[in-house]
Amino acid sequence: MPKFSDASLAKVKEIIARYPEGRHKSALLPVLHMAQAEFGGWLSTETMDYVASVIGIQPIEVYEVASFYTMFELQPTGQYVLQVCHTGPCCLVGADKIIAHLESKLGIKVGDTTSDGLFTLKTVECLASCGTAPVMQLGRRYVENLTEAKLDEMIESIRGNKS
């Protein structure tokens, strides 16, 4: 059973207080982000039930929202999730090639996770970074002006740190 740390529980309380009395459901998106970060990078049914109980709403209200928004993972992912933008402006400057390169470098297809559990490769829609395209999201930051060399270096360094 997942359980927030005391500091996180205090944070949840502070978040709920941002909204008027009786409008605690508004805290759902921020608290789901916290839960995903704290409980392994994805939202299991147990995690969603726990979030429902912490906020004081029905579990179904959490499932419905968690499945609507693309940032919430409903399946376990690799440790590093590479979310490469594949919308128009990124494709004008080579996003397709970057994605193909990542597939061959990691030996997986978009949507899959490497067998060592290190990387998940995903494509996402416009990240609002078209001026520094191609771009991907990695954790809580963006990696911009992607090149094959830059990606190779990054992947090698992550693999190196693990072995």
Next chain:
Amino acid sequence: MSRKILLEHADVPGIDTFPIYRQHGGYDSVEKAVKMDPMAIVEEVKTSGLRGRGGAGFSTGIKWSFLDRKSNNPRYLVCNADEGEPGTFKDRYFMEKLPHLLVEGLIVSSFALGTHTAYVYVRGEFFWIIEALEVAIAEAKAAGFLGKNILGSGFDLEIYVHPGAGAYICGEESALLESLEGKKGYPRIKPPFPAISGLFGCPTVINNVETIAAVPWIIVNGGPAYAAIGIGRSTGTKLISASGNIKKPGVYEIDMGITVEEFVMSDEFCGGLLEGRTLKAIIAGGSSVPILPAHLAFKTAAGEPRLMTYESLFDGGFASGTMMGSGGFIVLDNTACIVRNTWNFSRFYHHESCGQCSPCREGTGWLEKVLHRLEHGEGKMHDIDLLVSISKKIEGHTICALGDAAAWPVVSAVLHFREEFESHVKNRGCL
């Protein structure tokens, strides 16, 4: 020359911190505003001619004057920082550089509207911006510009940052409100409009980041000074996000009224095309607006120079014009494939449709499918007209404007680049 109103201090080291921002005149507008009559601020914004920078271009002063001030319910100001329109990244750039200017704008706007709570809905992927805004809010509060009894005026205000979670549709204002209430981002049927019944059923004003950020300058310098910049009903400056096949992608603040040609070709802005390339098309206002072929990009159908204004970009209507939209300016050169780009955008709209209305939910899927087969060499000639027919059945028949946004790029691409679609049928794909 480009005048800088919003970005004047963008490159000052440390401008994202309160003391440096304050040294450069930051928060002066709050000192001035709290001594004014709130309605006088609304009038000043009306006089300035400021129009919403989120895409629709509606007069900000008029929107503010619609706010129901007689209701016994609290009123809210909601800032739209969801920035999801492909080709648009100005709000992100602005908030990274000048978080305090947004906070300052929110304080003055809230004072004018009589709102005591403002929410900034930031797209969830911008983790670092959410943190930066929270720091800026805390700094402003510590200095007495937020919280109870701001600068001794008796006015109270709290600002909260609310993260989205990856849904383009939540940029649509009523979907944003649903999302802020902890629900799926389903746009609401209007009326009622948010000014009467918005967040939590209370009177609400929703404005884009760039709109709110223009308010401090207007209060310090006056509405007429702002209205003196630009041409006609396109007053002030506009942030343009420039991307695609150009030498210098980035965010530029322009005086409205410079020519499209200057914007694309001059070293001050896009820096022109890459060596040896020629211009094929522009998409002037984000993925949702009609695409314009090269011969209509720099000149209108009547042969006049096309300007970076709401009116000039729209000159010719949907037959030969486009729209300012969010100012997401995408340049396509001769290496770009129109069919592929249109397919890409239709995949985007299909992916982002909330699924509430069938013309949009099903129609965007059909558009994507038909464009996919055209791009991949499996299309038939009649598919080209099929695209137009599907688009026409979506346009105007949906709860929110995402349906129109999905239709316009397709209809305009077929209108202006029919030969390229035909060539994809004849040659079984891209040449």
